[in-house]
Amino acid sequence: MLESRWSKLAGLLLLLVILFLVPVIVGGRPYVLHVGVMVLLNIIMVSSLRTIFLSGQISVAHAAFVGCGAYFAGVLAKQFALAPWITIPAGAIMAMVLGVLLGIPFTRVRAIYFAMVSLFGGIFLVDLIRVARTWTGGGTGLSKIPPLAQSFVGQKVPYYYCTLALTIVCLIILWRIEHSRVGMNWKAIAQSHLVASSVGINEAFYRVLALAVGCFFAGLAGAWYAHFNMTLSPDSYGFLPSIFLVMYMLVGGQKSFAGPIIGAGLLYSIPEIFRRLGTAAPLVLGVVMLIVVYLMPEGLAGLYDQLKGQLLKSREERVTKSAAED
Amino acid sequence: MQLDIRDIRIHYGKAIAVDGVSIRVGAGEVVAIVGANGSGKSTILEAISGLTPLSSGEIWFGEERIDRLPAYEIVRRGLMQVPEGRRLFPYLSVWTNMQMGASLRKDKAGIRKDMEEVFEHFPILRERRNQKAGSLSGGEQQMLAIARAMVGRPKLLCLDEPSLGLAPIMVNGLVPVIKDINEQGVGVLLVEQNVPLALKVADRAYALQVGKVILEGDAETFRCNDVVRKAYLGG
Numbered sequence: 001m002l003e004s005r006w007s008k009l010a011g012l013l014l015l016l017v018i019l020f021l022v023p024v025i026v027g028g029r030p031y032v033l034h035v036g037v038m039v040l041l042n043i044i045m046v047s048s049l050r051t052i053f054l055s056g057q058i059s060v061a062h063a064a065f066v067g068c069g070a071y072f073a074g075v076l077a078k079q080f081a082l083a084p085w086i087t088i089p090a091g092a093i094m095a096m097v098l099g100v101l102l103g104i105p106f107t108r109v110r111a112i113y114f115a116m117v118s119l120f121g122g123i124f125l126v127d128l129i130r131v132a133r134t135w136t137g138g139g140t141g142l143s144k145i146p147p148l149a150q151s152f153v154g155q156k157v158p159y160y161y162c163t164l165a166l167t168i169v170c171l172i173i174l175w176r177i178e179h180s181r182v183g184m185n186w187k188a189i190a191q192s193h194l195v196a197s198s199v200g201i202n203e204a205f206y207r208v209l210a211l212a213v214g215c216f217f218a219g220l221a222g223a224w225y226a227h228f229n230m231t232l233s234p235d236s237y238g239f240l241p242s243i244f245l246v247m248y249m250l251v252g253g254q255k256s257f258a259g260p261i262i263g264a265g266l267l268y269s270i271p272e273i274f275r276r277l278g279t280a281a282p283l284v285l286g287v288v289m290l291i292v293v294y295l296m297p298e299g300l301a302g303l304y305d306q307l308k309g310q311l312l313k314s315r316e317e318r319v320t321k322s323a324a325e326d
Numbered sequence: 327m328q329l330d331i332r333d334i335r336i337h338y339g340k341a342i343a344v345d346g347v348s349i350r351v352g353a354g355e356v357v358a359i360v361g362a363n364g365s366g367k368s369t370i371l372e373a374i375s376g377l378t379p380l381s382s383g384e385i386w387f388g389e390e391r392i393d394r395l396p397a398y399e400i401v402r403r404g405l406m407q408v409p410e411g412r413r414l415f416p417y418l419s420v421w422t423n424m425q426m427g428a429s430l431r432k433d434k435a436g437i438r439k440d441m442e443e444v445f446e447h448f449p450i451l452r453e454r455r456n457q458k459a460g461s462l463s464g465g466e467q468q469m470l471a472i473a474r475a476m477v478g479r480p481k482l483l484c485l486d487e488p489s490l491g492l493a494p495i496m497v498n499g500l501v502p503v504i505k506d507i508n509e510q511g512v513g514v515l516l517v518e519q520n521v522p523l524a525l526k527v528a529d530r531a532y533a534l535q536v537g538k539v540i541l542e543g544d545a546e547t548f549r550c551n552d553v554v555r556k557a558y559l560g561g
Contacts (some may be wrong), residue, residue: 187415192413196408197376
């Protein structure tokens with residue numbers, strides 16, 4: 001057990017070293033670093049979506065909350081000339097508040113019904129962004145958002161390192177929450193809300209708390225993106241982007257903390273890697289998704305345990321067979 | 327009086343499941359509710375726990391009316407239920423399931439001490455502490471369900487059909503467990519179809535039939551009653 005912990009720690013350390021060396025490995029190529037930043041932000045988005053999923057709620061509006069954070073930060077920075085250290089937390093808080101406000105009336109709605117409610121909530125939020133065109137630019141989008149820092153203009157390396165640091169901090173916080181009493185209560189509610197109530201867990205409170213935490217980090221990633229991309233379009237936060245986030249989580253493996261990291265890392269990169277295929281590039285993504293969903297019920301993160309289980313099973317069968325033959 | 331159920335009625339749609347039932351449990355008392363399937367026993371427990379609303383009547387716990395409180399608030403007041411069918415968190419470990427029972431407590435040292443005490447009662451749970459609850463046998467799951475409730479230090483424990491689906495040897499093992507719990511000063515409301523088991527541990531009992539109390543009294547009253555003797559005690 002101790003050995004496994006050390007090997008995990010060593011693996012994590014190696015991964016961190018590689019991630020820090022990425023700008024050197026890719027020779028500072030802006031396009032690759034841009035994709036790297038997007039992968040890191042998607043990791044935060046999908047990990048925060050998993051927080052909501054932990055409490056047994058399926059949200060198909062997560063991209064809309066990313067959009068709320070992005071637009072709120074973007075509008076504050078552009079219209080009110082506020083600094084990113086104010087606009088980014090403000091964007092995260094705005095997404096959290098909206099998540100809580102939309103979540104409170106629907107605490108009695110569960111499973112697929114909650115997914116439906118979240119779908120309508122997401123459509124409402126994106127429509128709100130379109131309607132408030134004076135502030136948000138409506139369907140044409142919001143442009144000329146100030147960068148994270150003036151010295152970052154035209155550079156990707158500082159953005160990459162800052163985003164990497166942000167991602168690490170977010171993941172540590174989310175990991176700590178998941179392994180605290182709060183996370184345990186979320187898992188309990190997901191398994192049976194009736195049994196959870198029978199041991200004194202306030203289901204409604206913890207479900208709203210999961211939404212608050214999930215939407216906060218979604219908004220944070222969105223607000224960061226606003227200062228990174230400097231242009232926002234409401235189309236990026238609709239139903240389809242939300243479904244993509246769900247797919248990243250499912251393919252990576254929703255039961256494991258590493259699942260969203262693997263899912264977002266791999267699936268976001270695939271269309272970029274196969275960019276030369278042109279319009280056929282998304283097909284590769286579709287094929288990978290189908291293979292994983294069909295062959296790996298626990299997702300990519302569960303592949304190691306799945307293979308280990310199958311190996312043990314076949315070894316046991318061999319031993320039983322040879323014993324029977326003797 | 328610790329628990330006072332006053333003339334409650336419960337409907338499922340137009341059908342009446344519980345019709346004018348009054349039950350009282352004194353502090354530190356073991357009270358059983360016995361009856362056949364569909365007599366309304368489990369519905370009463372669900373109402374006590376705040377999971378099923380009353381059509382009329384009142385439920386008081388100590389000096390407070392609890393029938394309008396949500397389930398988690400009732401647990402916070404010290405009334406815990408071990409639901410029928412050994413409802414656990416199947417994908418959580420035995421250890422985590424037990425910790426969930428103490429989700430309202432903040433005294434970590436006290437929780438650890440209580441968990442050790444519970445392990446003394448159920449040593450098999452100590453052996454299986456890292457195993458997922460769903461992988462335990464029926465008897466072990468029942469032990470875990472009771473253990474989880476015990477770690478919550480309830481004032482009154484409601485046990486819903488703890489003998490259901492257990493082997494006879496395991497059923498006999500429940501008697502000392504319930505008596506031990508009661509000796510620690512915890513009141514017990516036991517809902518059972520297994521009348522001999524209920525009468526072995528209960529100070530008083532209520533017999534239900536089609537949602538109504540048809541008999542109330544101590545074990546001797548039940549043993550002397552012809553209807554109960556013929557229906558539940560083998561003549």
